[in-house]
Amino acid sequence: MGLNSSSRGPLASALLLCFCMLFLGVHGGSRRLYIVYLGDVKHGHPDDVIASHHDLLSNVLGSMEDSMASMIHNYKHGFSGFAAMLTEDQAKQLADFPDVISVQPSRRLKVATTRSWDFLDLNYQMPNDLLNKGRYGEDVIIGVVDTGIWPESRSFSDEGYGPVPSRWRGKCQVGQGWDRNNCSRKIIGARFYTGGKDEEELKKSDYLSPRDAHSHGTHTASTAAGSVVEGASFHGLAAGVARGGAPHARIAVYKIAWRTASGGTTGNDAALLAAMDDAIHDGVDILSLSLQLVENSFGALHMVQKGITVVYAAGNDGPSPQTLGNTSPWVITVAASKIDRSFPTVITLGNKQQIVGQSLYYQGKNSSRSIFRSLVDGGQCTADDLNGTVVKGKIVLCATPNSPTEEGPRAVLREAFQNVREGGGSGLIFVQYTTDILEEFVSMPCVLVDIDTGKKIRKYINAGSSPVAKIEPARSITGKDILAPKVASFSSRGPSPDYADIIKPDIAAPGANILAAMGDSYRLASGTSMATPHVTGIIALLKALHPSWSPAALKSAIVTTASVTDEHGMPILAEGLPRKIADPFDYGGGHINPNRAADPGLIYDIDPNDYNHFFSCTVTKTSASCNETYVPGYFLNLPSISVPNLRYPVSVSRTVTNVGEVDAVYHVAIESPAGVKIEVEPSVLVFNAANKVHTFLVKISPLWRLQGDYTFGSITWYNGEKTVRIPIAARIIIHDFFADVA
Numbered sequence: 037m038g039l040n041s042s043s044r045g046p047l048a049s050a051l052l053l054c055f056c057m058l059f060l061g062v063h064g065g066s067r068r069l070y071i072v073y074l075g076d077v078k079h080g081h082p083d084d085v086i087a088s089h090h091d092l093l094s095n096v097l098g099s100m101e102d103s104m105a106s107m108i109h110n111y112k113h114g115f116s117g118f119a120a121m122l123t124e125d126q127a128k129q130l131a132d133f134p135d136v137i138s139v140q141p142s143r144r145l146k147v148a149t150t151r152s153w154d155f156l157d158l159n160y161q162m163p164n165d166l167l168n169k170g171r172y173g174e175d176v177i178i179g180v181v182d183t184g185i186w187p188e189s190r191s192f193s194d195e196g197y198g199p200v201p202s203r204w205r206g207k208c209q210v211g212q213g214w215d216r217n218n219c220s221r222k223i224i225g226a227r228f229y230t231g232g233k234d235e236e237e238l239k240k241s242d243y244l245s246p247r248d249a250h251s252h253g254t255h256t257a258s259t260a261a262g263s264v265v266e267g268a269s270f271h272g273l274a275a276g277v278a279r280g281g282a283p284h285a286r287i288a289v290y291k292i293a294w295r296t297a298s299g300g301t302t303g304n305d306a307a308l309l310a311a312m313d314d315a316i317h318d319g320v321d322i323l324s325l326s327l328q329l330v331e332n333s334f335g336a337l338h339m340v341q342k343g344i345t346v347v348y349a350a351g352n353d354g355p356s357p358q359t360l361g362n363t364s365p366w367v368i369t370v371a372a373s374k375i376d377r378s379f380p381t382v383i384t385l386g387n388k389q390q391i392v393g394q395s396l397y398y399q400g401k402n403s404s405r406s407i408f409r410s411l412v413d414g415g416q417c418t419a420d421d422l423n424g425t426v427v428k429g430k431i432v433l434c435a436t437p438n439s440p441t442e443e444g445p446r447a448v449l450r451e452a453f454q455n456v457r458e459g460g461g462s463g464l465i466f467v468q469y470t471t472d473i474l475e476e477f478v479s480m481p482c483v484l485v486d487i488d489t490g491k492k493i494r495k496y497i498n499a500g501s502s503p504v505a506k507i508e509p510a511r512s513i514t515g516k517d518i519l520a521p522k523v524a525s526f527s528s529r530g531p532s533p534d535y536a537d538i539i540k541p542d543i544a545a546p547g548a549n550i551l552a553a554m555g556d557s558y559r560l561a562s563g564t565s566m567a568t569p570h571v572t573g574i575i576a577l578l579k580a581l582h583p584s585w586s587p588a589a590l591k592s593a594i595v596t597t598a599s600v601t602d603e604h605g606m607p608i609l610a611e612g613l614p615r616k617i618a619d620p621f622d623y624g625g626g627h628i629n630p631n632r633a634a635d636p637g638l639i640y641d642i643d644p645n646d647y648n649h650f651f652s653c654t655v656t657k658t659s660a661s662c663n664e665t666y667v668p669g670y671f672l673n674l675p676s677i678s679v680p681n682l683r684y685p686v687s688v689s690r691t692v693t694n695v696g697e698v699d700a701v702y703h704v705a706i707e708s709p710a711g712v713k714i715e716v717e718p719s720v721l722v723f724n725a726a727n728k729v730h731t732f733l734v735k736i737s738p739l740w741r742l743q744g745d746y747t748f749g750s751i752t753w754y755n756g757e758k759t760v761r762i763p764i765a766a767r768i769i770i771h772d773f774f775a776d777v778a
């Protein structure tokens with residue numbers, strides 16, 4: 037049996053898993069999955085790369101048989117390395133081999149429309165917008181790394197599509213509930229990766245194939261690239277045309293996250309890296325990852341160095357600061373916003389007072405009619421709070437602590453819902469500082485109200501002898517009556533825990549109550565998972581319009597043209613406790629503005645090799661490729677500047693390339709962060725046929741002798757027609773301050 041076939045076929049990998057189990061039994065269970073990273077591919081043919089991995093591994097394990105049995109995934113196209121079951125000692129031994137750049141344990145990861153596209157002014161009736169200029173993303177290939185896909189959804193119809201682009205080298209991997217004809221001119225490739233998990237176990241709650249049992253991947257793929265589907269809605273709510281951002285783009289599916297018995301997901305970065313390795317081989321243009329994980333960022337770095345844009349979710353752990361994930365400078369990190377749609381739900385109290393909350397409550401065929409029911413105060417609706425309260429058949433008022441809790445408001449809501457339902461309650465009114473955690477609860481109405489409204493209801497309950505309330509089904513409304521966009525409370529916030537000298541997230545996009553495909557129907561979902569494919573779809577349109585632009589240039593286009601004010605010209609707000617004006621740690625450059633991104637005027641481009649120079653030490657262990665002298669990330673030509681330790685004046689340069697009218701004169705406008713002075717030299721840039729690229733110097737000096745927090749500003753180049761804005765963050769550090777105190 038050749039090396040190649042034994043590491044690939046499904047039967048063979050099933051056998052391998054059996055070996056693993058056996059091996060575990062003999063050696064006492066101290067093995068775990070490790071990722072061994074070897075850098076660029078050095079041996080041409082993939083078979084030779086795999087053979088070299090086995091040579092290396094059998095040096096440590098003693099025999100080729102053991103090497104075969106331990107190997108889980110080989111990385112052989114875009115970069116070299118493998119995932120294997122190893123003991124800690126074996127991992128240490130491997131790390132000492134000169135070719136090995138790093139050995140790290142594999143880490144777990146989890147998965148973190150209609151109105152949203154019109155809200156972004158990408159309306160397919162308007163001939164001049166990015167959607168038309170980008171030819172609906174035609175022939176751009178979007179890789180979606182997620183829980184798989186449901187090919188029968190109307191969003192993935194390939195009607196009217198031309199042949200699969202000839203450069204495509206991917207495959208359609210058959211499996212449970214998935215055969216070759218499930219790939220099409222729309223879904224042009226589909227693969228799945230177990231990450232070494234027991235296949236029998238996975239099969240209990242998922243399909244061992246690209247088919248999506250969870251529905252997260254179907255939702256995200258249809259948001260990025262779903263075909264136009266008329267008349268989609270969630271039980272009549274949010275009705276309209278459902279479509280992806282780039283409705284003619286092709287989809288390549290990489291399933292790495294698996295549905296668990298409890299309805300959650302399980303996955304690891306060993307599988308993610310295998311998907312990235314194949315995606316490079318297959319020829320995707322953009323990779324969309326609505327995943328929450330501790331990143332193992334060399335995979336994304338290799339992709340970006342091959343010209344593939346990588347778009348990642350920021351995570352759903354807001355509004356606390358420093359909760360961001362996926363923050364490497366070479367990827368696009370996406371925050372989530374709320375758009376101008378809401379779902380008002382009328383609550384009528386027994387005293388005829390009408391109160392408006394928000395819910396996704398609809399009148400289903402079987403749901404009970406809206407009638408007055410008893411209303412009780414359930415406190416915080418913990419199991420303890422409800423012990424002794426009769427909630428059966430009643431509507432229960434639940435209030436969360438009026439301060440951020442460690443689990444976040446969504447978890448508190450779910451627990452309250454669970455407790456009320458277990459007690460036989462027939463409705464829940466949930467008092468919250470934010471309403472952007474609406475969830476679809478099928479079994480009973482669940483209405484979110486703000487704290488003032490909550491107080492009114494409590495006052496009514498305390499005053500009456502037999503308080504009652506009635507909950508009507510929600511309606512959906514859109515338009516300028518709603519202050520939008522706003523950064524959603526759940527959206528993870530900066531500064532980046534990994535790289536303080538890089539501003540993250542990069543951009544915000546709609547991510548609250550997004551209608552997209554789930555199985556054969558359409559459902560609403562919220563999260564940075566939903567925001568990410570919005571950015572992916574827009575990048576696909578930009579890529580179709582500007583095929584030669586690098587990932588850094590595409591990112592620059594969306595960051596420098598993003599909006600920082602809302603539809604009323606007011607600063608965009610960030611939900612949280614308290615609600616505040618959004619800053620770059622909430623939304624990076626701002627809220628995405630696709631039509632302006634199509635024609636950004638100037639771009640901040642980056643030679644992808646620069647990333648090695650600045651960051652190899654943080655990605656890999658000390659090696660030839662790692663520069664011992666740490667060079668701060670703010671020296672990269674990013675469309676942002678963050679100086680986290682400003683003690684003495686710092687000078688950084690930035691280089692801009694004119695991609696607009698050949699003859700152009702740009703002037704600078706500076707908004708200095710509080711306590712900081714920003715000077716830009718020169719302050720005028722003159723572009724013409726001979727001068728398409730200019731470099732300018734930014735001097736950032738502390739003005740106040742304060743041990744401060746971050747303050748924010750911006751540098752904007754404008755030419756009367758275009759504005760090209762980058763955000764700036766600075767934090768003054770006066771070390772002497774500590775000495776004085778001591």
Ligand SMILES: *[C@@H]1O[C@H](CO)[C@@H](O)[C@H](O)[C@H]1NC(C)=O
Nearest residue numbers: 187188213214215217218219
């Ligand atoms: C996918 O394949 C299954 C099994 O052959 C088939 O029943 C189903 O109709 C196919 N779906 C599509 C969209 O082709």
Ligand SMILES: *[C@@H]1O[C@H](CO)[C@@H](O)[C@H](O)[C@H]1NC(C)=O
Nearest residue numbers: 399400401402403404478479
């Ligand atoms: C609705 O009620 C009918 C009859 O009681 C039942 O058969 C069906 O499963 C119910 N549907 C739902 C979605 O609960």
Ligand SMILES: *[C@@H]1O[C@H](CO)[C@@H](O)[C@H](O)[C@H]1NC(C)=O
Nearest residue numbers: 418419420421422423424425
């Ligand atoms: C409810 O409270 C009673 C009395 O304090 C206690 O004995 C009982 O265990 C509690 N039940 C639950 C489910 O906590």
Ligand SMILES: *[C@@H]1O[C@H](CO)[C@@H](O)[C@H](O)[C@H]1NC(C)=O
Nearest residue numbers: 649660661662663664665667
């Ligand atoms: C390491 O960084 C220093 C400082 O910027 C630079 O001069 C040097 O060339 C770098 N070395 C390598 C190997 O990249």
